[in-house]
Amino acid sequence: MRHLIPSYIRVPVVFFAIAGLIEYFVDSGDQPAFIEQPVILLFLLLVLLFLIAIEGIVGTMDNILYQSLDEEGKARYDAQRAAPSKLALWIKKTYDKLKGAKPIEEEGEIILDHNYDGIKELDNNLPPWWLYGFYATIIFGVVYMARYHVFNADDQFDEYEIEYAEANRAIEEYKKTAKNLVDVNTVVVLTDAADLNAGKKIFEVNCVACHMADGGGGIGPNLTDEHWILGGGIKNVFRTISEGGRDGKGMVAWKNSLKPIEMAQVSSYVLLFQGTTPANPKEAEGDIWVDESEDASETIEAQESSTEDTTNETEEDATEVIEEVQTVASN
């Protein structure tokens, strides 16, 4: 058996089988296991060395054994080596069976009588491998049709939708546990007392020097009015804190010293100043910030109630805007 497969095939096959098994069982994410964990590369190298060593040792032992035989023994050994093994015989028999062809000596039995200018036809059986493969496709086809077209099992589009929904759920789940992942696109106003308290502490340690404890402003602008230089709302405030203000104004980028979640906490805390009255308010700077993404309908309502002479036209405009906002939001 051993001498049927030469070692230059045996060693790579065994080696790659082991490597494949490792790859299958070691969870290494997107990268191959041996790159993710260099120790596996070391292990594989050892395995390779080991395999080659075994080949070498067994080959040498074979050789020594052979040399120690007398002439008669050598002849017997050679004869046994040359004889086809049982496995090889079995493979050949199975192969012939699968082909289903008659051996050339028996072709006389299946020759058809007609004769085209000396060309004759054999009435061979269909090769069994082909025939059974054909039956298998018929069975497959019936099962497939019943499953997907009669009983309406999930086709690939449904499967895609399901997996997509599952993945979305997993992302939501992940985001909940990984609060620290917030960035300017995902940040939302935090309302937990714990978060706001943390935000307050961060503000008191880092920000009061320029913005005052009550947000009234000093070197930095007043944070209590609805005027914003760099834009209000959680996203803009988060961005300002993370990236800093305009050059030379004194507001640095805090992303170097605060974690994302800390910036989200202090941003939420800063927004609490809105509408409060500080002891020494700095005069307003920047423009009144109107949040166009979320409270647009509220602002419109506010505007409507303030301007008494609301014509039907503006009302229509308003509902249009609301509708627009809703479609934007639902997208």
Ligand code: HEC
């Ligand atoms: C060294 C003084 C200084 C410190 C400390 C400081 N800021 Fe500022 N901050 C400023 C200045 C100056 C501006 C105005 C920047 C500009 O005009 O571009 C500003 C702007 C801001 C704005 C935007 C205001 C607007 O109207 O758009 C926010 C929000 C803010 N700071 C929050 C913070 C927070 C939170 C901290 C603490 C983590 C902090 N700041 C620490 C000086 C400071």
